[in-house]
Amino acid sequence: MLEVISAFSYAFVTALVLSIAISKFMRRPNVDSIPSVGPGGLLTSYWAAVKFIFYAREMLQEGYTKHKGMAFKIPGLFCWNIFLSGPKLVEELRRAPEDHISARERISDILKPRYTIGHTIIHNPYHIPIILTQLTRNLPAQFPDILDEIQASFDDHLQLNGYEWTSVPAFETIVQVVCRTSNRVFVGLPLCNCINLSSPKLISIRPDWNDLTSGFALSVVKVAITIDFFPNFMAPLVNRLLSNLPKSVQRGMKHLRPIIEERQKCLDEYGSGWEDKPNDMLSWLMDEAQGEERSAESLTKRMLSINLGAIHVCRRYHLSSSVILFTDLLLLLFTGDDIYWFYTCIVLFGCSSSVHQSTTRRSRSHCRGRRLVKSCISEDADSFLKETLRFDGLTFISMLRKAVKDFTFSDGTFVPAGCTVSVASMPIHRDSDIYKNADIFDPFRFSNEEQEGEQAWHQMASTHPGYLPFGHRRSACPGRFFTAIELKTMLAHVVVTYDVKFRDGQRPANVTFGPANSPDMKAKILFRKRVV
Template identity: 35%
Template sequence: MDNLKLDSLKPLIQYGALAGIGLFLVYKTMHKPKREDEIPIVGSSGFLSSYLDAFTYLLKAPEFIQRGYELYPNGIFRVAQLYHWEYIVCGPKLVKEVGNTPESVLSFYAGVDEMTQTKYTLGRSISEDPYHQLTVRSSLTRNLHTCFPDVRDEIVCAFDDVLQLQGSEWKPLPVLPTMMNIVSRVSNRLFVGLPLCRNTEYLDNNVQHTIDVVRSGMSISLFPEFMRPTIGPLISHKELSWARALKILGPILEERLAKEAELGSDWPGKPNDLISWLLEIAVGEQRTTEDLTLRILAINMAAIHTSSMAFTHALFDLTTHPEHFLPMREEAERVVREEGWTKAALNNMPKIDSFLRESQRLNPGGSLVMQRRVVSKDGFRFSDGTVLPHGAFMSIPSRAVHYDTSNYENAATFDGFRFERERVEHMAQHEPSEQDIFKRHMISVAPDHLPFGTGKHACPGRFFAATELKAMLAHLVIKYDPPLRKPTNKRYV
């Protein structure tokens, strides 16, 4: 009887096994890993022609990346660089995977090292042990409310001192250098406090160091890796910038270290600034004037470069689209009248916030962001089956994403109050919550808005940057008149 039952079940078992094998083969076919040499190339694949493309890419990178994005909007393609392939990752799903993958698999720091040549332009200790990032992420952000009165005071003084405008006379000013001087002063009011934040020699060194890092990093990247240890120190001006900073910062840092040694870490009158925040977490060799000076230089470089560029673009956008000026002035004057100049008041200036976010969207810092390097020995596998090997470089096409009409209506058109309207519409359609104030906010990150990246390594300094930029723009629209307006008692810039 049992044998009879078994015989009757054999066909079912056989067909079931065949069906299982078939499904397994289909699954394996659909999920077969795509090797790096199977990833499509934008440009040429030949040995010599790909090198020619790499040189062409230096001049026409946005065109290469846009072409690839249009062909593979939710996939991965690659473009030839001088010494490696750059894998460009597209589509919200894959971008999230990059952003949420641990540093031990996809390294943010290794990606930045390749882009800026950190060990030569900022210092080997910055490259190998970036502990100062924790200070920016924690202490700096946590103290923004407490320190905002100092930030506001320095904005007022810096605009007056740097612009040096008198009466209603027009005065031509180079925008980016002027903004770098103002941003440097405002940032250092928080970093090192008075009177050093107004020391011309100290500020000039920080600004020049910022320029040198960007230029030197690009130049060093043009040489093959085996030549960089020799060429890097010859091109970089790091040692000169460091020596100048050490001359000014050295005595101050030695005094701080001596006070801690004598009176403990919470000594009376201890300044609430970046130096103190660094000393709270620095250990061993990190607690030297030499290393601390490098950290302060590095944080200055990041703050000055990004915020100065962002504010410069915002000024050009305001000049091009002056219809935004009066609504922002009215908003800023009303909020300041009702709440004063506070960090919390800035959250009630959605037009100013939206204007800056839109300016960032249309003026990304480059065609690519979120640079990563695969550091896992096993490589990295995306959910679509694509596998990148150990050592591969990847990035996200920010400009293409920001100009994608599937992400933004009239994506190529500047609409300064775009995000304010979206937030109002969202509030009208949903039950209000504490998180709603940050919907499409300047500090919010997403796969379709990448000025600060997204995921685990979203820019830790974005909270300070947004506070600084919004306070500067609010000050500017209140105090200064735009071109083509009837003169008032305001001064012109």
């Protein structure tokens, strides 16, 4: 009897999902004039949509090769996905008005902010100019803290025993390091001791706050994905059953409320004359927040959302992050012996391996600190990261948008309201008309003046129609300057401080899901203290 009931439930759920999918499909706008990759019929297009989950790279490459400089489309389960290629269309997409082609609407479709992070985060994004300007401007002042936190968090999470090799999960370790480093800049040391007048005893809030911020991103994404599978009218119910936003906000407020209240007290008392005012994200937010946004609850939601962008967002939704990039970079660096040695020599000893041979142990360790700082800002480190993003792109597409009104590009490509539009960035990054030897990983491609180095866009954080990991111009990632410094410092620290290898010397294969491409999240790497 139980078996019959369970078979019936499966059949019911399958029928429900299929009928929702078919009804959404039937309402897909007509985009017949745009060439398709894969079949486009009522049922066959489902095959193409499923194929895209496993072969996105190949399908995007096929579209790019056949329709370079134009638009092409690939069916999704519920809508047509339109992809653009070529600098002209990329520039037009960037210039398209937000009320026609909207980044906010697309991100709302993806993250369901009404349910997951709060509607106002998307519709009153006052934190974005703060990330872009205040955070970026303060990077030199923040650098000693960034370096200090990176050193401390690697120490804490690797737990090395003398010079023995220790195996750690790469992704989880990097999540912890990025989480701590970002939050050192976002909210300062565990307790803002300069202002906690009522409780001089320092109590570390860090483990729980770290736990919360690193877990928050994942839970937001899970809820958003689940809601996607239900019709709109059921979203509030699904959300109520699954969402832990209220709990997360309460948990976050336990840590942030006392800090916010103390800071507010000092602001009221000293105003602009408050000499010890903390110089961090929380303070900048408090300076700019208006009305209801000033409450501890709203500020906590805002801080959690900034963490969501900074730490790790979702593979499933083609949003990449510092964590995935750094894990990928580590795997690349320590797979290729040549790359590793060349890079190590540059970081430790300047530019050539002959210097490496001749440098004495004493002078090596003496130079270490200085070199570390120097290498963080070196063009080579920058080029290394930029090349990793180009070559092994964490997603195959960029500039995710949704048409909220019909829009026509200058070449006549007509995008009806409701369709999604993105740029096929992976084939652009591997286009040999843009990059010499595009299929070769050349860590110093952008710092080598004879190649792309002479062009204005050789820096990791600069954007260009031929380089799109952060989007392009106006709505490009505001945290890219911060992430560049954070990751270069992490890279230099790892190379200077540790020897790293895989257990069997083999890099585990990347995992792809639709247009998302990430290193194996379960990969383990071995660390040991570098012998000097």
